[in-house]
Amino acid sequence: MSASVPLASNNISEAIEKLRRLSRWDVQSGWKYCYSDSAVVHTVNICNWPLAELNEKSHIAWPSGKQVLYLGQQFVVPDNLSGYPVTGLRLLLNLTWWAEDAQLFVNGELVGVGDLFDCSVRLLLSPSAIPGDEFLVILRLVSPGHDCGALVRSVCVYEAADSAYFDPGFVADELEILQNSLSGNFQNLNSQYLPTENIVDRTFVVKGERLKSEIELAVGLIDWSVVCDRQKFDRSLSNLRQNLLRCLRDFQDVLTAEGAEGEKEKILLNISKNDDSISNAQCPMPNAQCPEVSNFSDQAYTSIYIGESSENSSIYKGKIYLLGHAHLDLAWLWPVAETWEAAQRTFESALKLQSEFPDLIFCHSTPALYAWIEEHRPDLFAAIKKQVAAGRWEVVGGMWVEPDLNLISAESMVRQVFYGQRYTQEKFGELMRVVWLPDTFGFGWQLPQILRDGGVDYFVTQKLRWNDTTEFPHGVFLWEGLDGTKIFSMMSAAIGENIESVKMANHLFDWQVKTGLQSAFWLPGVGDHGGGPTRDMLEVAKRWEMSPFFPNLQFAKAVDYLSLIESQFFPEISQTESQGDASIRESHPILGQDEVIGNLDEFESANFSEISEFESQGDASTLLPIPIWKDELYLEFHRGCYTTRADQKRNNRRCEELLYQAELLSSLATICAGAVYPKSELEIAWKQVLFNQFHDILPGSAIAKVYIDANLAFAEVDRTCRQILLQSLDAIASQISLPSPPQSDAQPILIFNTLNWSRSEVVALPIPDSNPENWQVYDSSGQRLVTQIQMCDRPKPQFTMLFWTSDIPAIGYRVFWLSHKNPETIESSSPKAPESEKTKLGQVTNHLTPKIALCQETHFDTPRKVLENELIRATIDGETGNLSSIWDKVNNREVLNIAGGNQLQSFQDSGQYWDAWNIDPNYQKHQLPAPILKDISWIAQGEIRHSLRVVQQIGKSEFCQDYIVEIGSPLLKIKTVVDWQEKHILVKAAFGLNVEADFVTCEIPGGAIERTTKPETAAEKAKWEVPILRWVDISNHDFGVSLLNDCKYGCDLQPNQIRLTLLRGSTWPDEQADIGIHEFTYAVYPHSGNWQDAGTVRQGYELNLPLLVQVLPKSEENQHKTLPTVGKLLDLSAENLVLMAFKQSEENPNSWILRCYESEGKEAVLELDSDLGLAISQQVNLLEQPISLPSQSDDGKSFKILSWKIASFAVNSSGLYSIIVSL
Structure with a gap:
């Protein structure tokens, strides 16, 4: 037995349409048009204008490109609409348009304006219509630059001048609302509340059928014969409304009296049992013709049939709460x-x-x-x-602005909340x-x-x-x-x-x-x-x-x-x-x-x-x-925003990193050297970055002028942070007790690690003159290091000296020396490498080039080019420029499958209305020819680095990519410079991998998420382009590959392939959006085990935050210097904790805020290890307010941090490092 009683009577629907025709007049087909922008509105004569045609949507459309269209129509108030007198009713013209600019004129006077967003109006033509009154309405509409313009709707509406009275159109809307309510409730009853016959009470079905019949009968009793007599027809509508109310009340009373309870009690048609609005109604049940109610006064008429504006005036239990809003x-x-x-x-x-x-x-x-x-x-x-x-x-x-939340770091999210809440608390007294x-x-x-x-x-x-x-x-x-x-x-x-x-x-x-x-x-x-x-x-x-x-x-x-x-x-x-351990699937x-x-x-x-x-x-x-809901909230739309306006993504990533480093180092400089903490400068810089993270700026969906302003702000943040960094490093260095120099002219070099784990990697030291062969580097013990000279052409041509730095402590430093070679030590060969380095790059490259020499660019005609170190060997196909092989020497296996790696695949990407926002869902059906190889040449082949340059062309655009392997590094870096000149083209870097998995792990802000490579559901299939942060990883039980990046956010995933989206060519709203020079780096990282075992999180941070190199002034005096030659200033003592921020407390200049997060989905224990005597005093929330410490150990020195938790602590310094100088 079905309880469905759909209320979709033709009688009711026909009555609704007939009632609307008595007060609403569609005038869309009556417009005349003119394209000339020289018309004088108050004197224009539209008689000779041609009649505008309607398209298949009944719109009046005209071409895109900010073209001006005039539409004109002469309105004459009739005696009646379909027989219903309109005298004394308000006359409005309801308009909806799609136009960049709209100006509305009535009888030559400007009466309204609008645009793409303020795109609808109820334009009052007359507060009391008089038959024969005329109104000349002219619309001046400007089409959007990217889209056709359209007049979507134009309807003349006659409605009661006094809001206490109704008109036929108003009653029609009431009928439609009632029809929708009752139909919906019966259907809901059938599908949810009464799923079995045992629950269905036949009384409900019978009474429901009766209600349907009674409502249809009430509607059928509308006296259409008196339409021409407005007073009589309005009374007929009054009878209708009262009869409907009585039907509904009696239906509910019957259900209650006959024991319709339990499951049926859940709905009761959402009709209020205590309906005061009909308690005094006198009209009989609609089983016969209702008499006229001419004896009702206007006041009673209004009170009974429209209802008092009171809490109980509606037949519905439900209420609609309103909140005025302006996005x-x-x-x-x-x-x-x-x-x-x-x-x-x-x-x-x-x-x-x-x-x-x-x-x-x-x-x-x-x-x-x-x-x-x-x-x-x-x-x-x-x-x-x-x-x-x-x-x-x-x-x-809750946030400083309404930001994008796919592309920013977790710390940026924290600061959005922090500065937003702090402001409202200070200015409005509440969070x-x-x-x-x-x-x-x-x-x-x-x-x-x-x-x-x-x-x-x-x-x-x-x-x-x-x-x-x-x-x-x-x-x-x-x-x-x-x-x-x-x-x-x-x-x-x-x-x-x-x-x-x-x-x-x-x-x-x-x-x-x-x-x-x-x-x-x-x-x-x-x-x-x-x-x-x-x-x-x-x-x-x-x-x-x-x-x-x-x-x-x-x-x-x-x-x-x-x-x-x-x-x-x-x-x-x-x-x-x-x-315990948390699943991220x-x-x-x-x-x-x-x-x-x-x-x-x-x-x-x-x-x-x-x-x-x-x-x-x-x-x-x-x-x-x-x-x-246990997942990200993925928007199945706007997938192109991970890539569009690549300069904004790069600038934001760089500034986030600089702010982290500037806060960290200025805090340390204040603690250890009494430097003034630049609180005001850092807050201004943070707010500039947070502003540029707004959801129509950072995603790349704004006009060009917006990005001129945004880039100026990013540049100011860059300058501010770099100045703070330099000053802070100098302040810290001033407290370091330097070792004895290897030579009298030696200049100290500070290598600083801003990450909370020890690191060993190659650094590049700028050479102060044009004779790089005359310089050499020593470690703090006086050991001369293996170096390699290379010309750096960005941001300006300069010689740099590459050398390997080993074991730079967590948030710490080592001191090295740069000095001139003595004449007797200048040789054609390089110095001997330390024993610890003899098994590295030098052993596999001795046959390629002299050890220390300025690497001139050389060209080879061999079909394959090979770069390698002691960990990996990469082979470039000499005919295509693609990566044909990566051999993992540690795991003794090939990393790529037969498809190869770093294939630059380009696709037609057009036809989307939201051009900057959306990638064409069918882009893969429109793949373009492979790039043209222009050149392959060696840039460097030395003890420290191998670098091979591949130049390819896609359309009018040139991709210059340097493949780089370095001593001691498991990464194959791909440093890229692109002169991008394409429109409506999408480019991806495809990596076919010799590993297959059902799930791929992607870094997200403050964590990681697993996404399927074998989508089955519609929601999974909708994720055909997904956001990542610094890395994406595909692994099985014993082997995996991570793809790292320094500013690329979009990718697509298959069981054995990852494609990183590099660039797009959108043209709206910015025609030149990504045209120009782009620089970015991504890297392939093959590894044993899963991404947690391999330390992928750390590799991603290291690619983005290289070691800092600072040339220090010579110092003859070590007295009163309190820092050692090799210093560890802040170590969290847990492999899976990542420092997010270390900054001065907002309220207490003698306290510091340390924030970190657990990065691998397993519990961690935080224990501070610091040469500065830093100690945690209490746990705080991200607003820097104290909270309880359920995770603190008995000794008060270690703190348990659960999986994926972000934790903040107040930290105090002690001993020698307690002097604080603040603004």
Whole structure:
């Protein structure tokens, strides 16, 4: 037996359409057009303009390229529409366009403007229509540069001038809402609540059929014969509305009286049992013709049939909570300077509307924006603060800006929260409990932990509604992060919405089905370029508040709504600690058709309670279990943003690294040398970088002017940080007790390691003159080292001396010496290598070239070119320039399969509307010919480094790639310089690998995630391009290969192939987006075992943060110097811990904040080991507030850090290093 009683009667649908024809007139086909931009609007004569044609979508379209189109139409108020008199009704022209600029003229006067985002209007032509009145409407529309323009919709609407009265179109919308509500509830009953015949009560089905019949009968009793008499027809509609209310009330009463309880009690059609709006109704049941109710006064007529604007006026239990909103992109199709203007306009508009509509609550995110307002418009800022204090303005966001969250480091995420929360706490007196990220292009898996540690309780987005493949299955869910931390999360309604009754009601009904919650959330307001709610939106909302057939409306803050719905699942939600080793595999199964919506492999048990601020949402039994999402939140869209505007990715990565180093070294310089800590300079630099991480800047989806400004900011950060680095290294070096120089003219060289583990690698030392053969390097013991001279051509031509540095301590240093060779020591051969180095590169290269010599560029005609050291041997195909072999000497196996490695594969990548954002999903079907090999030449063949240059051409673009192997290194580096000149071309570097695996591990901010190489579900197949951070690894049990990078973020994965996406050629919104010179490096790292065993995390950091080299001034005096020749300043003593930050405390200049994360998915123990006497005093959260220490050992010196945890500590210095000098 089926309980389905779909309410889709032709009678009802026909009545809806007939009612709309009485008050709405589609005028789309009546426009005339002119392309001339010389028209004088107030004198124009449109009589001779041709009639515009409609396309298949009924749009009036015209070409892209910012072309101007004029549309004109003369409107004459008729006596009636389809017989219904319109005299005295308000006349509005509803318009929707797709145009970069829109100007609206009525009778020659400019009455409205708009753009791509403010793209719809209800234009008032007459407050009281008089037949025969004429209105000449001219639209001046400018098409977007990238897309055709269109007039999408134009409808004349006649509606009641007094919002307390209805009109036929209003009643039509009420009928459609009722129809959708009842149809949806019967269907939901059938599919979820009553799955078996044993539960179905025949009474419900019979009464449901009766209700359907009675509603159809009531609609059938509309007296269409009196349409021409507005008063009589309106009374007929009054009878209809009252009869419908009585039908619904009696249906509910019957169910209650006849014992429809248990499972059926869950729905009751969402009709309120205590419906005061119909308690005094006198109209009989609709089993006969209803008499006219002419004796009702207008006041009673309004009260009975539209309902008082009160809590109980609606037949629905559900309520729609409203929050005024204006999404404001800090930069996109406009520069940042224009954003400040849009913000002022938006905020002033919201404040003005709040003075007219006392119920209006408005919200906005982005502390960076408030900070600008505070500085430049203190009057406006003061007004906002007043409304915040009054509870009518909500500051949401949780972060400094709304950033991209795929491409930034975990520490950048921390600072986004830190600076955002710190600002709102200082200026508004409270932390932001809601992170508000409606437009960010995906969310990394460590975000829940970072948010909760930063005082954020709720996560809100709507962006996954943009998915191009699957529908995100949940409206409300717990998002469980990589470490086990959970945050209460909501997929909100779309942003930038209007007050559209049918659309809003449908959203409520869908929300009830999806979540089991009675009330939904709606965000009215023009967005993207600001704007916010309009007066018309608020007036329309006020009108619908009085309809008993529309859910109750109430403005509310986001945090209050989230607290309300959270209380229906939990009395409180707490952070959950993960235990033991954590899995990083995606763990959400795909729903079957017979599964309850929201079902995952586990649910959180639900306890229910009421809160005082809002009404209860109903019985706990009506709610579904809350699902837990244990994965990243991957956006199935905008996959090109991992690659577009490669300069931004490189600049951001470089500045993140520089800020880490500048903070670290300036902190150490303050501790050990009493240097002044540059707190202000570092905060300014951080905020510049955080601003440039905005979700339409860093992803590459803005106009060219935005990137001129962004690159200036990045350059300023670069200069600031490098100056801090130099000053800090000098300060630290001033405290180092130098060893005796090997020669009197020797100059000390400081090699500093900014990572928290010991390192051995090749460094490059600039030579101070043009005679590099006259210089030599010694270690601190006076041992002369093997060196190699090489010409460095970037950023400017200069000789450098390469030498191997061994065992540079964790966050520490060694001192070396640079000196002139004595005449008697200048020889044609190199010095003997130390015994420890004799088994390395020199043993396999002696036959190739003299040991120390300036390597001139030489060309070979041999079919193969070989680079090797003691660990790997790489072979380049002399005909193609591709990598044909990598032999792993340690594991005695070939790394590549027959396909080879580093194949530059190019594809046509066009046809996407969101050009900068999206890669063509079918790009693999359009592969272009292989690159043309232009040249192969040796750059270096010495004791320290082999480097082979391969030059290839793709289209008009040149790829210059240096293959590099170095002494002691297991990496094959590929240093790349590209002169990119292509448009709508995508280039990937493909590596066919001699290892196969079902899963590939990708680094993400603050952790790692496994992604399948054999997708089966639609969601898995949608991940055909995924984001990574510094590395991606494919491994089986005994062998694997990691692909490292210094600024490339997109890749695709197969069981035995990794392809790194290098460049794209988008043309909108920036026609020249990636045209120009690009520099980047990636590297192949073959290894034994899995990525944890191989230390891939460390290799990725080392590629990005090479050892620092600082030439020091000569010093004759070692007295009072307190640091040793070889120093270890900060060691965390655990292989799987990575230092994220070491900085001065914000509140206490004598305390330091150390932050690290567990990087391999297994528990770690932190023990500080430092020559500076540093010791942990207490654990803190990321806001630097003390928290409990459940993981502290008995001796107070070691701390347990669980898998994937980010942990912060306050650190104090002792002994000799206690003098602090601060700003």
